[in-house]
Amino acid sequence: xxxxxxxxxxxxxxxxxxxxxxxxxxxxxxxxxxxxxxxxxxxxxxxxxxxxxxxxxxxxxxxxxxxxxxxxxxxxxxxxxxxxxxxxxxxxxxxxxxxxxxxxxxxxxxxxxxxxxxxxxxxxxxxxxxxxxxxxxxxxxxxxxxxxxxxxxxxxxxxxxxxxxxxxxxxxxxxxxxxxxxxxxxxxxxxxxxxxxxxxxxxxxxxxxxxxxxxxxxxxxxxxxxxxxxxxxxxxxxxxxxxxxxxxxxxxxxx
Amino acid sequence: xxxxxxxxxxxxxxxxxxxxxxxxxxxxxxxxxxxxxxxxxxxxxxxxxxxxxxxxxxxxxxxxxxxxxxxxxxxxxxxxxxxxxxxxxxxxxxxxxxxxxxxxxxxxxxxxxxxxxxxxxxxxxxxxxxxxxxxxxxxxxxxxxxxxxxxxxxxxxxxxxxxxxxxxxxxxxxxxxxxxxxxxxxxxxxxxxxxxxxxxxxxxxxxxxxxxxxxxxxxxxxxxxxxxxxxxxxxxxxxxxxxxxxxxxxxxxxxxxxxxxxxxxxxxxxxxxxxxx
Amino acid sequence: xxxxxxxxxxxxxxxxxxxxxxxxxxxxxxxxxxxxxxxxxxxxxxxxxxxxxxxxxxxxxxxxxxxxxxxxxxxxxxxxxxxxxxxxxxxxxxxxxxxxxxxxxxxxxxxxxxxxxxxxxxxxxxxxxxxxxxxxxxxxxxxxxxxxxxxxxxxxxxxxxxxxxxxxxxxxxxxxxxxxxxxxxxxxxxxxxxxxxxxxxxxxxxxxxxxxxxxxxxxxxxxxxxxxxxxxxxxxxxxxxxxxxxxxxxxxxxxxxxxxxxxxxxxxxxxxxxxxxxx
Numbered sequence: 056x057x058x059x060x061x062x063x064x065x066x067x068x069x070x071x072x073x074x075x076x077x078x079x080x081x082x083x084x085x086x087x088x089x090x091x092x093x094x095x096x097x098x099x100x101x102x103x104x105x106x107x108x109x110x111x112x113x114x115x116x117x118x119x120x121x122x123x124x125x126x127x128x129x130x131x132x133x134x135x136x137x138x139x140x141x142x143x144x145x146x147x148x149x150x151x152x153x154x155x156x157x158x159x160x161x162x163x164x165x166x167x168x169x170x171x172x173x174x175x176x177x178x179x180x181x182x183x184x185x186x187x188x189x190x191x192x193x194x195x196x197x198x199x200x201x202x203x204x205x206x207x208x209x210x211x212x213x214x215x216x217x218x219x220x221x222x223x224x225x226x227x228x229x230x231x232x233x234x235x236x237x238x239x240x241x242x243x244x245x246x247x248x249x250x251x252x253x254x255x256x257x258x259x260x261x262x263x264x265x266x267x268x269x270x271x272x273x274x275x276x277x278x279x280x281x282x283x284x285x286x287x288x289x290x291x292x293x294x295x296x297x298x299x300x301x302x303x304x305x306x307x308x309x310x
Numbered sequence: 311x312x313x314x315x316x317x318x319x320x321x322x323x324x325x326x327x328x329x330x331x332x333x334x335x336x337x338x339x340x341x342x343x344x345x346x347x348x349x350x351x352x353x354x355x356x357x358x359x360x361x362x363x364x365x366x367x368x369x370x371x372x373x374x375x376x377x378x379x380x381x382x383x384x385x386x387x388x389x390x391x392x393x394x395x396x397x398x399x400x401x402x403x404x405x406x407x408x409x410x411x412x413x414x415x416x417x418x419x420x421x422x423x424x425x426x427x428x429x430x431x432x433x434x435x436x437x438x439x440x441x442x443x444x445x446x447x448x449x450x451x452x453x454x455x456x457x458x459x460x461x462x463x464x465x466x467x468x469x470x471x472x473x474x475x476x477x478x479x480x481x482x483x484x485x486x487x488x489x490x491x492x493x494x495x496x497x498x499x500x501x502x503x504x505x506x507x508x509x510x511x512x513x514x515x516x517x518x519x520x521x522x523x524x525x526x527x528x529x530x531x532x533x534x535x536x537x538x539x540x541x542x543x544x545x546x547x548x549x550x551x552x553x554x555x556x557x558x559x560x561x562x563x564x565x566x567x568x569x570x571x572x573x574x575x576x577x578x579x580x581x582x583x584x585x586x587x
Numbered sequence: 588x589x590x591x592x593x594x595x596x597x598x599x600x601x602x603x604x605x606x607x608x609x610x611x612x613x614x615x616x617x618x619x620x621x622x623x624x625x626x627x628x629x630x631x632x633x634x635x636x637x638x639x640x641x642x643x644x645x646x647x648x649x650x651x652x653x654x655x656x657x658x659x660x661x662x663x664x665x666x667x668x669x670x671x672x673x674x675x676x677x678x679x680x681x682x683x684x685x686x687x688x689x690x691x692x693x694x695x696x697x698x699x700x701x702x703x704x705x706x707x708x709x710x711x712x713x714x715x716x717x718x719x720x721x722x723x724x725x726x727x728x729x730x731x732x733x734x735x736x737x738x739x740x741x742x743x744x745x746x747x748x749x750x751x752x753x754x755x756x757x758x759x760x761x762x763x764x765x766x767x768x769x770x771x772x773x774x775x776x777x778x779x780x781x782x783x784x785x786x787x788x789x790x791x792x793x794x795x796x797x798x799x800x801x802x803x804x805x806x807x808x809x810x811x812x813x814x815x816x817x818x819x820x821x822x823x824x825x826x827x828x829x830x831x832x833x834x835x836x837x838x839x840x841x842x843x844x845x846x847x848x849x850x851x852x853x854x855x856x857x858x859x860x861x862x863x864x865x866x
Binding site for chain 2: 625626627628678734735736758761762763764765766767790793826829830831833834835837838841842854857858861862864
Binding site: 203216257261273280282 | 639641645665666667670671674675677679681682683684685686687688689692693696697698699700701702703704705706709710713731745746749
């Protein structure tokens with residue numbers, strides 16, 4: 056059953072890079088495009104992102120994500136094109152509306168940055184197994200309790216599917232209509248939500264006990280069942296990214 | 311017309327695994343226990359009877375209605391199913407409201423629903439808890455609320471899924487009593503159950519499921535006499551039955567009383583035999 | 588030294604007025620297989636929780652008396668110290684799994700990771716326990732895809748893998764069919780024979796009579812009796828405590844067949860006694 060994640064299972068160079076390096080990459084990529092605010096730099100970052108996505112063979116998985124944000128992006132273009140305070144030079148007209156160059160340029164930069172951020176995150180999310188990421192974080196010192204909360208979120212979908220299925224069956228067995236018009240379906244919602252909420256609350260407490268009983272509060276140093284994926288290049292990649300970011304800051308100061 | 315008619319029923323999951331491989335059965339007045347190992351297909355079968363699942367092939371007629379052509383809600387007037395875990399269905403804050411939910415759904419008038427709910431409460435012995443919050447009751451009482459919720463819908467057929475799990479001796483005796491009362495009202499009771507002793511004491515007919523097929527069915531005594539097929543299904547006969555067989559009795563004993571009686575009779579004969587020597 | 592010593596244990600859940608456990612005292616030796624019987628809500632689960640320390644550390648409430656495991660007082664220790672010695676299997680398998688692990692084997696690994704068990708040993712123990720409970724073939728499945736019975740076995744496996752010295756199980760076979768129950772009881776008996784102290788709550792009296800060294804009868808929070816299965820099940824007043832003896836005992840009671848004032852409690856004992864009566 057699918058756990059809740061966007062991870063696409065493949066075996067590419069990008070997949071094999073360790074999660075921490077990818078996190079560094081996201082920070083670097085976003086930081087640089089904000090520090091050096093030119094079009095050129097942002098486009099370079101974007102191209103690097105796209106290369107990574109293509110190498111990871113997850114390029115087509117990004118497109119829906121960009122698609123979802125397109126509504127926002129188009130809105131920005133329209134608003135900036137029409138109403139940006141720095142608007143002077145008219146570019147074209149659409150009926151009574153005049154779109155200005157300054158505003159459109161500004162909007163284009165914003166759009167590129169948004170897409171850049173999306174792609175950078177996608178490099179991480181689409182090519183990293185979430186449980187690996189969480190485990191890496193715990194190895195690096197993040198509290199196992201936080202790690203547990205994050206991992207549980209992944210399991211929410213299978214868990215809810217399992218519970219909802221049983222509850223739906225039980226309520227349907229008592230004559231509750233689940234098919235039909237929208238009103239009927241909304242009416243059906245409450246008898247489903249009640250048991251789901253109640254059982255979640257009861258379960259939370261019992262689960263807390265279950266974790267205790269399995270030594271969750273043990274002060275011993277933890278070990279890991281899964282093998283650690285050693286990434287020889289990890290350290291170099293991270294160092295490189297730090298250097299590049301510093302270079303960007305320096306360049307900015309110089310300018 | 312039989313209450314339930316199952317004709318060459320087959321059912322497969324979406325992934326292609328065939329769970330039920332051709333079941334043909336009819337059910338009338340006689341209370342029936344459905345037994346079999348975990349995974350034999352019992353729960354799937356029962357969900358198909360209830361209309362929650364539709365057959366992959368074959369058909370099921372409930373009081374003449376084909377489950378393929380009737381909605382679950384419509385079928386609920388004829389056939390009720392009590393699930394194992396009451397927490398999966400309880401959502402009202404008063405026991406009486408919870409019990410009235412089903413009857414109101416299937417179209418009973420508020421007055422009728424109330425009176426059915428009251429009667430159901432009496433039958434399970436929880437009349438004085440009618441305004442309590444179901445979650446304030448302990449698990450076995452909550453199971454009884456689940457049972458009452460379906461009884462109040464007044465279906466002719468009632469299916470119970472593992473009613474004896476988590477019940478102590480008093481709880482089991484209560485359930486036995488409720489089943490007998492419902493039978494006396496002319497209802498057909500079907501049960502999925504693991505407790506062979508309880509089956510022997512309460513049900514007249516047994517159907518044995520094994521790997522998606524009916525391996526054996528008939529009246530309780532016949533079925534529990536067939537140790538070979540029971541073993542094939544991964545089951546055993548009730549404790550009393552096993553003891554009786556080992557002691558060399560020809561009869562198949564179903565209850566403590568029967569074995570005690572049989573033993574006394576044999577002892578009586580034995581004594582007479584000694585005297586005649 | 589006795590493995591478990593309970594002295595004058597009293598407990599009341601927060602917000603309630605009645606004692607859930609009322610002045611209970613008993614001792615358990617290492618390696619004993621003890622069963623706890625009694626009607627629903629008699630206090631069996633609460634007593635189990637007191638043995639593992641959830642009472643009082645998790646439930647708070649009013650606590651009196653002592654529970655000592657290997658001489659260490661539960662009330663005064665940290666919960667994580669106690670659970671290092673005492674394993675607890677809950678009644679409901681669904682809430683016992685962590686809900687954060689994506690495969691059965693990782694689920695069992697969870698407790699071992701917390702304890703810092705070295706990886707090689709971890710894998711060994713996990714595989715061994717999964718095989719013991721008959722779910723090894725499901726080791727890569729998501730726990731939420733398991734049936735109720737499989738999940739119950741998983742819950743038991745997760746605790747056994749921790750190699751506790753004492754294991755407390757609350758109705759561990761409720762979801763299992765008769766064959767499954769038998770397998771679990773045998774697995775637990777094996778552990779007991781290897782030195783693990785077992786405390787089990789059950790309603791299946793025939794199994795209890797067959798496997799237990801001693802049986803503890805509890806009612807309304809009070810300890811009524813603690814003795815061998817033969818002595819406990821031979822009591823004439825068991826029904827007053829909401830408990831009935833094994834079927835074999837009932838038969839012999841009605842026929843008046845006993846041996847030295849004590850009735851048979853297992854199949855073999857009943858058979859031997861009855862077969863003699865007309866030879």
